Amino acid sequence: xxxxxALAVAGLRPKIDVNASGQTPSQPEAESSDAELIEAVRSGSxxxxxxLIRKYQPRVFxxxxxxxxxxxxxxxxxxxxxLKAFQKLHTFRGQAPFEHWLMRLTVRTCFDFLxxxxxRPEISFSDYSEPETDWLQQLASRDDxxxxxxxMAREVVQRVxxxxxxxxxxxxxxxxxxxxxxxxxxxxxxWSVSLVKVQAFRARAEMRxxxxxxxxxxxx
Amino acid sequence: MKLDELxxxxxxxxxxxxxSDAVPYAFEKRIMARLTARARVDPxxxxxxxxxxAAVPCLLVMLSVSLWSFLAQNGKGGASLGTELEDAVxxxxxxxxxxxx
Numbered sequence: 676x677x678x679x680x681a682l683a684v685a686g687l688r689p690k691i692d693v694n695a696s697g698q699t700p701s702q703p704e705a706e707s708s709d710a711e712l713i714e715a716v717r718s719g720s721x722x723x724x725x726x727l728i729r730k731y732q733p734r735v736f737x738x739x740x741x742x743x744x745x746x747x748x749x750x751x752x753x754x755x756x757x758l759k760a761f762q763k764l765h766t767f768r769g770q771a772p773f774e775h776w777l778m779r780l781t782v783r784t785c786f787d788f789l790x791x792x793x794x795r796p797e798i799s800f801s802d803y804s805e806p807e808t809d810w811l812q813q814l815a816s817r818d819d820x821x822x823x824x825x826x827m828a829r830e831v832v833q834r835v836x837x838x839x840x841x842x843x844x845x846x847x848x849x850x851x852x853x854x855x856x857x858x859x860x861x862x863x864x865x866w867s868v869s870l871v872k873v874q875a876f877r878a879r880a881e882m883r884x885x886x887x888x889x890x891x892x893x894x895x
Numbered sequence: 896m897k898l899d900e901l902x903x904x905x906x907x908x909x910x911x912x913x914x915s916d917a918v919p920y921a922f923e924k925r926i927m928a929r930l931t932a933r934a935r936v937d938p939x940x941x942x943x944x945x946x947x948x949a950a951v952p953c954l955l956v957m958l959s960v961s962l963w964s965f966l967a968q969n970g971k972g973g974a975s976l977g978t979e980l981e982d983a984v985x986x987x988x989x990x991x992x993x994x995x996x
Contacts, residue, residue, distance in 0.1 A: 721930055728923040733916035740914035750919065757926045758933075814908075815901045828908030835905075851906040852913075883898045886905070 709773040716764055728757055731774065735781050741848050742785040744833065756784045775862075782849070782863045789841035807831050811889060838885045843878030850875055 707715075707726065715723035732753065739752040760780055767776050810827050832852070836844045849860045850871075857875070861868045964976045 722927070724930065725923055725927050728926055732918050732922060736918055737914050737916035750922070753922070754926055754929065758929060761930055811901075811905070814904060825908050825912035828905055829912040829914075832905060832909040847906075852910055854910065879899075879902065883902055886901060887898055 710769060713764060713767065713769070713773060716761070724757075724761055727760075727773070731777055732757075734774070735777070738778070738781050739785060741852060742789055742844070748788070752781075752784055752788055756781050759784065779863050779865075782845070783865070786841060786845050786864070789844055793841055807834060808889065811886070815890065835882060835885050835889070839878065839881050842874055843881045846871060846874045847878045847882060 707723075709727065709730075712723045712727050716727075735753050735756050736749065739749045739756075743749045743752055756777070760777055763780070767773065807827070807830065810824065811831055814824075814828075836847065839847070845864065846860060849855045849863060850857070855863070857868055857871050860866075860871045864871070866874070968976055
């Protein structure tokens with residue numbers, strides 16, 4: 676049995692880059708396409724994975740920051756995404772762009788992260804800062820949002836989302852913050868279209884309940 | 896204001912501030928280092944993985960043999976597997992006892 680095949684069966688990869696012809700491949704050029712790089716990685720060239728990371732890491736970081744607050748957690752998520760992508764690269768069939776496949780993996784890793792961190796003690800509403808609750812009160816009393824309050828809105832939304840279940844948080848993030856369609860959310864999450872709709876309905880209700888509690892506490 | 900209106904306004908405002916896509920310096924090097932470390936063949940971890948992979952087939956074989964012996968025992972109605980095993984294991988000891996008599 677060839678060494679590469681034996682190691683692949685054992686779930687390991689060879690220490691040195693050896694391509695299918697048994698030769699060490701040259702460093703991939705910067706302008707190599709995704710398909711060429713993926714093929715090189717599949718042939719055993721681990722270093723060909725680096726340009727793929729460089730190209731897609733900003734997108735993965737931006738997505739991970741929607742689900743995790745601490746920068747250390749964000750980095751852990753991104754690292755896990757790329758390690759998984761490397762391990763599962765043989766399952767990428769090339770029918771859709773690599774970016775779509777990677778984003779699906781990212782969303783699912785973020786969902787796993789949310790589920791894993793669900794057991795943490797919940798943040799009580801008293802932990803909300805005074806400016807946040809004040810701002811929400813003002814937003815409720817005015818007709819239009821302030822032009823320069825997007826950052827605060829994101830902060831308040833993050834706080835409220837931390838109270839939601841992982842499924843609700845995921846579906847609201849994808850539908851409302853990333854402005855994706857139901858079909859796109861279904862593809863990203865692997866849920867059916869009807870499940871996404873049901874989940875979105877429940878998530879919005881859950882969020883409204885949180886907002887109501889937050890405003891009520893502010894009034895007390 | 897109604898809560899659903901407040902919710903819509905809040906989400907619309909939050910949508911205007913997408914999170915940063917900044918990447919820490921040389922982050923890809925960190926991932927590549929992890930991948931390279933994983934790629935090194937460690938004989939102990941290799942053996943460990945193989946043992947774990949063998950655990951499920953071994954369990955299946957054990958269950959199949961148990962089931963087979965149970966069915967064989969019920970079907971024939973003869974001496975139990977346990978008795979037969981005991982006879983086989985202690986046969987030399989019984990022979991030695993008989994010789995001493």
